[in-house]
Amino acid sequence: MKFDWKNWGLGGKVIFVAACVATASMLMKWVDVGIASQSGLSQGAFLFLGLWVYPVLMLFKNRNIHRIWGLVCSICSVVFTLGYISSKSIELFGETINAAATGAYLFLLASIALIVGVAKYSPVVINEENAEQGAAADG
Numbered sequence: 001m002k003f004d005w006k007n008w009g010l011g012g013k014v015i016f017v018a019a020c021v022a023t024a025s026m027l028m029k030w031v032d033v034g035i036a037s038q039s040g041l042s043q044g045a046f047l048f049l050g051l052w053v054y055p056v057l058m059l060f061k062n063r064n065i066h067r068i069w070g071l072v073c074s075i076c077s078v079v080f081t082l083g084y085i086s087s088k089s090i091e092l093f094g095e096t097i098n099a100a101a102t103g104a105y106l107f108l109l110a111s112i113a114l115i116v117g118v119a120k121y122s123p124v125v126i127n128e129e130n131a132e133q134g135a136a137a138d139g
Contacts, residue, residue: 002060004124011121012059018113019056021106022049028103031088040103045084048107051077055118062123070118077111 005013026040026049040046051073058065081104088100 002062004062007124008059009120009122009124011117011119012124014113014117015055015059015121018110018117019052021113022052022110025103025106025110028106029101030084030103030107031099032101033090033092033097033099037101040107045104045107048077048080048084051080052114055114055121058123059121062126064123065118065121067118070121071115074111074114074118077114078108081108081111 005016008016026046028039029037030040030043030045031038054073055065055070058070085098085100085104085108088104089096089098
């Protein structure tokens, strides 16, 4: 496994940035009712990151992402996040409000970006010339 930003195509870069954003969103408020708030970690939303393991692992291993499995993971991430956001509607002082906060919406955007990244992803093709240049630079 290796980090290869320079050689990743658009899909790989989108997957990586989306994963970083999704992970960072866990530290943000996922629920906020004014007097109290909770982060994605304390809400257990980090479990949603389990859906990201397959695409991110394939990216770092420079392997093909099976399109169906990659899309299933990313679409499930969107659906579960939408379910989470809609479940945070509460009745407060006779008004129905949604207490979902910035972190949940940022995770939703990152999940949508993951769909795009998976659809655009293709592994880095390493030809012999690139491998020889890399070996010469290392050696």
